[in-house]
Amino acid sequence: MRIGLFPSTEHSIDKGIDSVELLGDISAKTKAFTLEKGVTGNQQELSLDGALVLLRKLSLDSFSKTEYKNGNFCFGIHFVLEGNYNFTNPESKTKVNISSGSYNLVQWPELVGFEKLKGKEYVSVEVFFAKEFLEDLLGTEHDSTFENFVDTSVEKPKCLWSEGRAIPGKLRQLLLEILHCSYTGSAKTNFIESQIRCLVIEVFLGKDNGMQEMDGGAQLSVLDKETIEKVSLYIKQNLKRKLTIKELSEMAGFNTTKLKSCFKKVFHTTIFKYITQLRMEKARALILEENFTIAQASYEVGYSNPQHFTVAFKKTMGYLPSSLLSTPI
Template sequence: MKIGLFPSKEYKVSNDVDSIELINENALKTEVFRIGESINGSKHELSVDGATVILRKLSFGDLFDVEYENSCSCFGMHFLLEGNYEFAGLGNKAKVNIGSGCYNIINWPNILGTQKFKGATYISVEVFFVKAFLEDLLGEEQISFKDFLSATNDTPKSLWRKEQLIPERLRTLLLDILHCPYQGNAKTNYIESQMRCLVIEAFLRKESNSTKSKKDGLHALDYEAIEKVSLHIQQNLKLKLTIKELSEVAGFNTTKLKNCFKKVHQTTIFKYITMLRMEKAKTLILEEKLTIAQASYEVGYSNPQHFTVAFKKSMGYLPSLLLTNLS
């Protein structure tokens, strides 16, 4: 039984794909493909008992629009590190939208519809699972949001009405999965173990989100403003970001912005920006095969030497060490 959204039977991949390479590493299936002139990418798919994890790394200029279906009612955790995701059921009656830097958890019924992948670069991690998988992973005593898990729907139902910004802890796990350095059994087992950690972190974090603003001593509207600032930072890493500009995004004065941001993220705004830039640069070097100079420019550094110093200070090693993984 396949768990998750997969291309429908009516969709014939061979008609549109110029080239495709299939790599099987035990339970891990990898597709490296090219579609037309501008679409290139890879999809990694790992199926375990009760769950499926799908990793997508795509690069394209045009909208990628494919008919998908779900034949087994399940739940899906959708993390968008780059790009934008949209699902529309037949007749556009059921829609799911998730933007860059965000995630949501969806209760998927049996459904047929269209998935749209948007953005010059599209990087995502999706975990589909049945209720029994979650109960076995967390234990029934840990699950207090049973209405969501027990609901039966004709259309997809989101756990959160509004998509959530991916927090730092989950971003770290996602990058570990995407940049797994191992091969063979080690790679399969590593991705599976990190996927389980990801599900645990995401669901248990859901319980703490409702009280997080209270623990931080922030009004709920102030907390939402900081989340808005965080998303603006993630989507504009190539630009010069200033405290004044970010204050306008939040609707705060600069002092309130700095204080509220540190309460939420436990770090300063500029350290947060630097961390995201280094993570983005690492992805560009490893996945897009950019040079260090090119990656530094894409994350807002006009001087590669300044970037190298910042990368070493933030990551603990020189960016040149990443190039050894490409040889």
């Protein structure tokens, strides 16, 4: 039984295109897909026992719209690190929207619909699984928040939360390890599978998983939320510059107190930690994917002193940036 959303046959490379990379046995493999015109990057899926993982690191000229379908009822955890995700089911007129830096849990019935990806860069990790996979992994020890969600069958896509939750630091770190896995062959299969299991356990049982409502978060106006999203976008586009609370407050039209309060309600972290996390993530990608030296990467994310960068990287990521230099891609 195939689990999870997949594109229509004409988009799959299965027909005669030799770019399927086997990572282990037939029950655990990755499969690449041809990309639409104007879309570059990499999209792969990893099949596990009772689950399917979809990894995407894409660059889009405008947006990507593809017909996707699901043949069997399943659940999905969708993490969107960059870009915006939208799925529309024409029959039920149901939409699933997940914005940059957020995640949500979705019940997927049997259906056909259109998936639309937006953003210059689109990066996501999606985990589709059957109820048996979750029960085998957790037993009955999942948060009460999920009881009705897990036990309810639906006829149209249904999200656990009306709006996606900000991806906490611990989950983000696991996602980055999955996306930037440097191993090959069976080692890669086993590593990603173990990280996916840790990821699902953390989502359902972790204390820092964003399940609890942040105090006052629901009271933010739509305008305030949009303003904070603009601040977030500005930060991502200016990681090389020295960013100050005063500058960001002036850009948002908020005083510093309101900016810090609203930002934490939306992203569940402080502005300083958010900026640092993004800088370290970008530096890691530059070192691994662009072969930057530590000094070059530190400069590109706003550090003039590589030693200061190394200290910040170790504190944020949990290991030294030098450990990336000897790791094969």
